[in-house]
Amino acid sequence: MKKITQRSDCPISYALDFFGDKWTFLIVRDLAFYGKKFYKDFSQGKEGIATNILSDRLKRLEGMGVVEARVYEQKKTQKVYALTEKGKDLLPILVEMTVWSAKHGSELEIVPAFVARAKADREGLLKDLRARLE
Numbered sequence: 560m561k562k563i564t565q566r567s568d569c570p571i572s573y574a575l576d577f578f579g580d581k582w583t584f585l586i587v588r589d590l591a592f593y594g595k596k597f598y599k600d601f602s603q604g605k606e607g608i609a610t611n612i613l614s615d616r617l618k619r620l621e622g623m624g625v626v627e628a629r630v631y632e633q634k635k636t637q638k639v640y641a642l643t644e645k646g647k648d649l650l651p652i653l654v655e656m657t658v659w660s661a662k663h664g665s666e667l668e669i670v671p672a673f674v675a676r677a678k679a680d681r682e683g684l685l686k687d688l689r690a691r692l693e
Contacts, residue, residue: 582616596639650688
């Protein structure tokens with residue numbers, strides 16, 4: 560895993576040093592919104608992530624403390640992935656990205672009920688998302 564270096568003391572630059580590629584937030588999205596837990600689940604996503612990239616991003620997210628990997632009790636050779644508290648703290652960002660995309664992306668696959676709930680009751684939605692991840 561490549562070491563992440565901080566380019567400056569700017570908070571936005573800091574966040575981009577960690578999440579500034581096109582795959583990292585998709586893995587977090589899959590954990591948070593789609594309940595994916597296994598390597599195979601992530602590798603079969605519609606965006607088509609390459610296995611070497613997926614492996615690297617999962618290791619990076621683990622190293623950053625955003626994702627934890629545990630041995631799957633029913634099959635000891637598999638890992639099960641989950642968001643840590645640090646990872647769950649990204650939920651508001653994902654919700655805001657979804658709302659922004661719904662506003663500006665006319666051809667996107669967005670669940671209208673999710674966006675409506677996010678606009679009407681962001682705190683309630685975030686609380687429900689966190690509870691589902693427990």
